[in-house]
Amino acid sequence: MIPALQVLVLSTTYQPLYMVGVQKAITLLYLGKAVSVQDSEREIRSPSIVMRVPQAIRLLAKVVARRALDSLKPTRSAIFKRDKQQCQYCSGKTNLTIDHVVPRSRGGLDTWDNLVTACVRCNNRKGDRTPQEAQMTLLVAPPRTPRAIELAYELWGRLLGW
Ligand SMILES: [Zn+2]
Incomplete structure (x- = not known):
């Protein structure tokens, strides 16, 4: 079960960018596109994993640089x-x-x-x-x-x- 929370996304340089849903945040973590910088007390449990829900994640690649967005x-x-x-x-x-x-x-x-x-x-x-x-x-x-x-x-x- 995934709690309906929002996770703060930080840029590679730790600037707050925006909020995303927990599911998207966890997808980014699993894909190695981001790392958790702060975990919450809440856990997600499935038969195969137990993981803390992140409160904030930091993007590893500069995938959201404004220039990249503008040229999209x-x-x-x-x-x-x-x-x-x-x-x-x-x-x-x-x-x-x-x-x-x-x-x-x-x-x-x-x-x-x-x-x-x-x-x-x-x-x-x-x-x-x-x-x-x-x-x-x-x-x-x-x-x-x-x-x-x-x-x-x-x-x-x-x-x-x-
Ligand atoms: Zn028409």
Whole structure:
């Protein structure tokens, strides 16, 4: 049984970064990505292990350096996740694709604020135009760049295969 606690995550240089759930903290410990810097009194028991629940862990690799986060390229699945699996033009939830708000042919980049989830129909209708030209309205404009903690989760997910 894993208690619903939060664990403080410290950077390699002992700066507090954010809190994560116990399960994620323990996964990081087991994978050798972090070490416990302070254990709590609570224990986790399974048939094969007894371990103290950490109160704080320190990352061993600089996996969450802000620069790394800022340069994290959006993937298709990350854009879908941010947009809650919803077309950002019609709210539809089927036949989803990725749309460049400013089309690539017009200099639009593969950035968080230029990529949105769009259904095939809306993507085709929009074509090689901007939303204004196509008279289509984005649900969220401009598309959101994830916060640092979201980027950190995203990065961990990619590193650890979550
Ligand atoms: Zn749509």
